[in-house]
Amino acid sequence: MKITINNKEIECQPNKTILEVAKENDIEIPTLCYQEGFEARAVCRICLVEVDNKLLPSCSTKAKEGMVISTESKKVLEARKINTELLMSKHIQSCFVESKEHELCKIAKNVGIRQAKFDSNKKTYIVDKGIAIVTDNNQCILCGRCVQACQMQNVNAIDFAYRSYHTKVTPAYENKLDDSVCVNCGQCLLACPVNAIYEKDDTKEVLKALKSKKHVIVQTAPAVRASLGEEFDLPAGTLVTGKMVSSLRKIGFKKIFDTQFGADLTIMEEAAELIKRLKENKNLPMITSCCPAWIKYIEHFYPEFLNHVSTCKSPHDMFGAIAKSYYKDKYKINKKDLVVVSVMPCTAKKFEIQRKEMKKEVDYVLTTRELARLIKIKKIDFNNLADEDFDAALGLSSGAGTIFGASGGVMEAALRTAYETATGKKLEMLEFNQIRGMSDFKEGSIIINGKTVNFAVVNGLHNAKEVLEQIKNKECKYDFIEVMACPGGCIAGGGQPIPTNKEIVEKRMQALYINDKNNTIRRSHENPAIIQLYEEFLGRPLSKKAEKLLHTNYIKRGI
Missing domain, CATH: 3.30.70.20 (Alpha-Beta Plaits)
Incomplete structure (x- = not known):
């Protein structure tokens, strides 16, 4: 069918909203309450357009044959401005911040508002x-x-x-x-x-630790290197690993390590745990435990299935446990003087390190955004930094550790190691393409020593509920399940740069897969630093020492 927007005739598909058609044709209509992928609520009235002398919200109004629409008539512009002024009266009166995180303030600037027009009668709330x-x-x-x-x-x-x-x-x-x-x-x-x-915000606490005489080390998650550049106006999906390491040295950390080392360690333990459960045919399906938001979700809503969850700590907590034992002893550092900082794409990691089960192995968690603020506080010219490498040996990692940041990555890394350590054979194809990408639910199977192992990957907690209901109803056919709370995995975590939308997430994901493909070591069990750690300290996966340091338990929570 055909409609007209701003005197331009456009062909469009039926059942699309005016906003959707405008976006497809690069016609900008500002929005605020609208979120792609969600039902339109049409409460902010910022996206108003004029149709037949009437003002209609473009986010919820379906385009109809022959419709004539104006997105910038005098009536539209006046209504948009007054609606923005009304919204600003609900917001902090003095706030006109130019930031990607303040969409309303950006709209206010674009419609010509420089100060709040209406007095706010809004109540004052305790933060x-x-x-x-x-x-x-x-x-x-x-x-x-x-x-x-x-x-x-x-x-x-x-x-x-x-x-x-x-x-x-x-x-x-x-x-x-x-x-x-x-x-x-x-x-x-x-x-x-x-x-x-x-x-x-933990940046002040970290800066305070850096000014002290303590030995402050930092680790960075895989997803951070594929997103941090966005905070410095680099295109989404730009890998900035070397600049990130360089900036952390300039900030003042004693050592810069890679959480991917912890990811490789997680795989060694998790793969061994999976093989053990398959042999014993107990507590299947086994479900991954890397995501602290997912762990808290199952603790609240499905605690009866906690025995299905892997006992492995998350990679950054495994790293913390090794830092405060093996690393501390090897370099003769007093435990009281050692401070471990994690840079994560995730807000739930801040909660995770406070769990008593984790024994304060990580002292502080900074999000990707917090690291960017720290770099700006220190006035570091990020984009012009020379690339530098992580410190050895806890900075050495495999490509398998890299893909942890993407939905399906933990499963793929675990299968690479589980198959090869259990069979003694090499996988001909390391890429498990059937579980890559943004789909809510992905599945596949692999034969390990004559047994068909069915696996699934879900991201987004609404999809996790469906799998848990299958287990509840004894309808689950899977042996191994990966769950990530955030759509797309850690790469779209709550600590990532804003905006984080599907297009941006896909670009970040691809950066991690390219990083894996270009890595000379692509299997966790072939990481020489991991091999050395087991030889010198842990003994073997699931040893008594490994169980004590690298594994945990969970608790039942109320609703």
Whole structure:
């Protein structure tokens, strides 16, 4: 069918909204409450367009044959400006920040607003400072994007409460976020257009540690190197590993290590655990344990299946355990003087290190965004830094460790090692393409010593629920399942640069797969640093020492 937008005739498919058609034809219509992939709520009225002398929200209005639309008529521009002014009155009065994290302020600037026109009668709220996530209702404009994101995750930790002037977004019974079923995945944070939800900032504590006489080391997750560049205006998917390492040295860390070393270590333990469970035919399917948001989700909603979860700690916590034992002893560092900092794409890692089961093996977690702020605080010219390498030996890793950051990567890395260590044979094809990409649910099978092992990969907690229901109903055909809370995996974690959308996530993913392909070591069990660690310290996977340092347990939580 044909419609006209701004005097331009356009052919479009039926059942598409005006906004969707405009986007497909590079016609810009500003939006605020709208999120791609979610049902349009049409509450902000920023995306208004004029049709037959009427103002309609383009995000929820379907295009019809012969429709004549204006996105920039005088009526539209006036309405857009006054609606933006009304929204700004709900936001902090003095906030006109030019930032990717403040979409409303950017819109305000574009429509010509320089100061708040309307007085705010909004209530003043106490900021909820959680272990991982901070929520500030003083900045909230009630667009509902965070609520939608939480509902999509099937967590439902937050929702609208009260009416009219009293309306606010809050956990049930106005509990603190830490006292709710929130899993700290941070998808609400990525969705918020006004920075009313943000990560707990640990940069000051890290800077304080760096100024002390303590031995402060840092590790960086695989996903960070494929996204950090976006904070310095580099294209999405640009690998900045060398510049990242260089910037961390300039900040003042004593040693810069790679969490991919911890990922390789995780694979050694997890692959051995899988083979053991397959032989004993116990607690199958085995489900991965790398994602702390997923772990908290199953602890809240399906604690009866915790025995299915791998006992392996996450890679950065495994690294922390090795740093505060093997590394400390080898380099004769007093444990009280050793500070371990993790740079993660994830807000849930901040919660994870506070779990008593983890024994404070990691002292601080910084998100990708926090690292970028630290680099800017230190006035480091990131884009012009020379590339530098990680420190040996805890900085040496395989390509298998790299792909941990993408959905399917943990499964692929584990299968490479599980197959080869169990059979003594080499895989002809290292790439498991059937479990790569952005699909919600991916599956495959592999024959190990005559047994067909069925595996599945899910990302997004609403998809995890479906698998858990299969287990509950005794309908699950899988032996091994990978679960990541965030859509696309860690590469789209709550600590990543904003915006994080499907197109950007796919580019970050591809960067990790290219990094794996170009690595001379692509199997975790062939990492010489890992081999040395077992020979000198751990003995073998699942040894008593490995069980004590690298494995954990979980707890049942209420709903």
